Amino acid sequence: MIGRLQGTIVEKLPPDIVLDVGGVGYEIQLPMTSFYQLPEVQGSVLLYTHFVVREDAQLLFGFIDRQERSLFRILIKANGVGPKLxxxxxxxxxxxxxxxxxxxxxxTALVKMPGVGKKTAERLVVELKDKLKDIEAPLHSYVPEGNIEPVDVAPILAPVASSKDEAISALVALGYKRAQAENAINKVLTDDASSEQLIRDALKSMV
Structure with missing residues (x-):
């Protein structure tokens, strides 16, 4: 089990990053709530991780704080909820x-998430209500103790894409239909917005 990783971000393509740890690049998917808190490329970060092994893939998910990872682990134990959802x-x-x-x-709030219908939402309430009491609240972001020394690595070059295209791709990766993603991004699109800001605004508009 990979419990946490500390290293340098060498690529950011929401909701995924590549984290260089001692010369090894780990592909990690993060919820956007954690992604927003990441430093820029070449910045150093510590992530709490959850490793998922399937027959067709090995997936690594990252979180800024332990509590969010705890909630993720509770969620994936719920009936009908996988890591992606x-x-x-x-x-x-x-x-x-x-x-x-x-x-x-x-x-009503829960069914606004893609892949969460009324039955799933009702099941989440029934299955998780008591379990969530074990998680400390409110949740706080992780603040590193001391400075993390940056690693001198060259950023991975990815194909150039517009902020709009990156934002749409991120929403699709999160489970939204492309038409729904395009519509949400177009509603909040501005000339100077970053992909992360577009994603944040689009997700807010759909909740």
Whole structure:
């Protein structure tokens, strides 16, 4: 089990990054709530991770703090919820917002997430309401103790894409249909917005 990784970000393509750890590049997918808190490329970061092994893939998910990872692990144990859907849920609302929605049985808020229908939302409330009491609240972001020494590595060159294209691709990767993603991005599109800002604004508009 890979529990945490500390290294230098060499590529950011939301919701994924490549993290250089001692010369090894780890591909990691993060919920957008964690992605927003990352430093720029060449910045150093510590991530708490969860490693998923499937017959067709090995996937690594990263989180800025332990509590968000704890919530992710509780989510994927719920009936009908896999890692991708859990990551999508934690991208559409903060961990605190999700916990409040479950505790207050707010089905309307939950069904706005892609892949979460009414039955799934109701099941999440029933299965998770008691389990979420074990997670500390409010959730706080991880603040590193001391400075993390940067690693001198060259950034990985990725094909140049517009902020709009990157934002649409990120939403599709999170489970939204392309037409839905394009519509949401077009509604919040501005000339100077970064892909991360477009994603943030689009997700807010859909919640």
């Amino acid at each position: 859990a990551c999508t849920i934690l991208s559409g609302m903060s961990a605190k917002q999700f916990m409040q929605a479950v505790m207050h049985e707010d089905i």
